Amino acid sequence: MRSKTSYFNPTLFKKNLARFWPLWGGASFIGALFPLYLLALLIHEGRPLLDNRLEATSLYYDALIYAVPAVSLVYGALCALAVWGWLYNTRSVGMYHSLPITRKGLFATSLLSGLSMMLIPYAVTGALTILVSLAAGVFEPVGLLVTILGVLGDTFFYFATATLVVFVTGNPFAFAAFYFIFHFLAAFAEWLVSRLMTAFYFGVEAAYGGVVEFLSPTMYLTRMLSVYTEHEELLMPDGWIDRGRILSVTLVNGWLIAVYALAGAVLLAAAWALYRRRRSESAGEVVAVGWMKPIFRYGVAFCAAIAGGSLLYTLFCRDIFQTGTTASTVPMAVCMAVAGVLGYYIASMLLAKSLQVFRGSAKGVLGTAVAAVAVCCLIAADPWGVEAWVPEAGELESVTARLYGIHGGPAVATLEDPAGIQKILDAQAAVIAERDALERIWGSGLHRSTAQLHLTFRLKEGRSSAVYRYYDIPVSDGEQPEALRVLAALAADPAFQESSIFGDVTVQGRKNLREARLTGGYVDSLYNPETQSYEGLDLTLEQAGTLEEAVRRDIQAGNFGRTIFLVSGEEYDQAAYNLHIQLNYALELQDSGPNWDSYVQNETISIRLSTYCTETLKALEDLGVLNEGRKLLTHAEQHALESREAGVPFEGDYDPYSFPRSGSAVYPGDAYVYPGEEVDAALLH
Known part of the structure; x- marks a missing residue:
């Protein structure tokens, strides 16, 4: 009678589950805590925790995106070590290979044992979650089925990768190192290369782009998978549009889990090929495969x-x-x-x-x-031209530019129209063109201050998400770089200043903005000659609206941003006011969370004035904000006043980013008068 060859040994399967029950039992207990917590809340509250079944589906998908990959990454390694750990001990290898089980039987049985230990905690957690969902009346079978399939795909992939690494190594410590290297090496190598490029390339800042991130599955899945929830829109009596019930929930890019599951099948085949040729003497070696x-x-x-x-x-x-x-x-x-x-x-x-x-x-x-x-x-x-790269305006979805001047700033703007983008690209090209001259100034050590241009390029769909460039422009006492003049023109550009000042209350600055409403304002740092102190003034909605219109007229005239790149500190202090205008807005925003609800948020924008802002200054006078009892002081006038009151000469540098202090308290060494400077006595008294 012919004997049968079995590719599965139930005795070994049961033995594995029995030996390592603390592993899968402990994981099951931890996983069960979440649905039990929801059940306790349900009993305590006495009402459903979620509004409808689609909200439960959204929670399922969130767990699939963020929790399952991270848990499977660690738990898969533990399960693989449990069922294959005998390969790392010479005596155990000899004992297992002396059993009346073929290598195919050992491989298949251990594989099924490990997969079972991985799935048991998910099954326990899922079953309890279903029971709680039924009790709360939010059970949704479609979302649950998609989640189950996703969990199966992730589980299979992570255990397959752990199994492959098991046969590459010969001891558990090497396995732990190789396993996590296997999952994150591509991202780490890309980061290393980007850091080296940063050291050599002028203006190129180290930024992880995720070009080969698909080779680091945990990072890639967490970033690429998302939940899209569509809501019913409700028009409220006050004109606001509110979010109603959920109409649909979609797992975006869920097909990636299936792709990784197929990759796991290939890795599992490679693991079997390695095991067939694995030498028993390789136990204990760091790398068990010769080639x-x-x-x-x-x-x-x-x-x-x-x-x-x-x-x-x-x-x-x-x-x-x-x-x-x-x-x-x-x-x-x-x-x-x-x-x-x-x-x-x-x-x-x-x-x-x-x-x-x-x-x-x-x-x-x-x-x-x-x-x-x-x-x-x-x-x-640099054979790829990374340092000299200046994109075409048509390649870009948007550009965010941050300008840090010698005395003022920062001014931050995000532009999307091709004309505005081209102005920023021209400024970048001007800086790159003077690269050698700027490096010589840096090397000479003669620069006394620095201006900066920081750029974030958002490429159009289908390209890398963002590219960054950081340029430092040294400023010396001699001839100034041409790039400084170009940046000064960009800082005063109407489109740039419109985005810089009002960007936080526009759709360009906030993609989730539905509506912005001006609600009022405030003006601070008004000097009272009689009390010799600073005071503030609340603005009515009408006054705030008038000032908003005046600010926009100044923006269109190119009056804002003219002080940022002034080289002379004296010229800057004589032009820049201490005054800040604050405009308050109520913003209706759309939540980016799983439920995509709308909500209202208060936002305040602060506007700094200079002597160039003629329209805004005139509006302040017409509104009565500025009068005999409330004056404006430039930085130079303020410090002349403080120096007069304190009688202490200035011996340090003035910090243009500091806010003026209320009252007449002056700190030693903080007040100064420029040589030859005269202050209008009528303004101070």
Whole structure:
């Protein structure tokens, strides 16, 4: 009679579940706490916790997006170690392989054991959640089915990746390291390269773009999956549009879970191929697969070259060899070569489990050093044109520019129209064109202050989400860069200032804004000559509306933003007022949470004035805000007054970002008068 070959051993399956019941039992207990908590709330409140079934679906999807990947990442590794841990001990390997079970039987049985241990806690949590949903009357089968399928896909993928890593390594410590490296190496490598590019490229700031983030599934799923909830719109008697009941709930990009599940099947096949050829003697080794050892050795060397090289350069070379804001190629290449060689020997020691790894390593060390230098020189040469990149206006959805002047600022604006975007791009091009001259000023150490241009490019759909550029422009006592003049023109541009001042109460500044209503205002830092103190004044809705219109006229005339890039501190202090106009708004916003509700939020914008803002100053006088008892003081006039009252000469620098103080209290060393400066006595008294 022919014997049958079994690919599944029920005895071993039951043994695995019985041995590791604290693992899946403890996970089940923790998972059950959430539905039990909801049940306790339901009993305590005596009413449904959610308004309808679709709200429950939204909660299911939120858990699938944020909780399931993170939990499966950690719990999958624990379950894989539980069922495959015997591979890391030579005696256990010999015992298991002496059992009357084929390798196929061991693989299939352990695989099903691990998947069962992963699914049991989800099944317990899901069953209790269904019971609570039924009790609350919010059970929704479609959303529940989608969530179950998503949980199955995530569970299978994460356990498959853990199983593959099990057969790559030979001890549990290496498994833990390799497993998390497997899931996050791509994102970490991209971040390392971006940091190195930042060191070499003028204006390029390190920013993780997520180009290869799909190779880091936990990060990618959390970012790409989302919940879209459509609500019924209700017109309220006061004219506001409110959100009614939920009409539909959709899991956006849910198909990605199925893609990762298919990838998990491929990884599982690779794990079986490795197990078929795995040597029993590999237990205890860091890397159990022979052909993967060079990959491990040179992979560690590569990461060490970039990360360690950058660290060595910062500690020992930057202050000595670097003359500008960008790194010097030769010192960086040497540091990367040294760090790469150290990483090569560290990896060799881990593989050999010995410190005697120097004999016969000359070729590997030389290759590592040459590769590190080549990578450094390649990135420094910038063959991709990253540093000189100026996008076309048609490529961009929007640009956010932040201008930090020598004395004033910041001014922040987000522009979406092509004409406005092009003005910002012209300013960027002007800065890049003077790159070498600006670096020479930085290297000479003659600059006395700095202006800054920070850009955030939002590319159109189908491209990377955002690109960042940060430019520092040194300002010396000599001839000023042409880029400074271009930035000054941009700062006073009407479209730029409109967005900078009113951006928080417009749709361009707040994508979830439905309506903005002016409700009033306030004017502070009005000087009272009689009491010699500062006071504020509340504005009526009519007064606030008049000032808002005047501010917009000044914006269109190019009167705002003219003080930001003034080079002379004396000129700035004579032009900039201490006065701040605050305009208050009530904003109806749409919630970005799972229920997409609308709500009202108060917002206040603060507007700084200068002597150039003629329309606004005239409106303040016409409204009676400015009169004989309430005066405006520029920074120069204020400090002349304080110096006169305190009798203390100024010995430091004035901070243009500080707010004026109420009352007549003056701190020693804080008041000053410019040489030759005269203050209008009629203004002060």
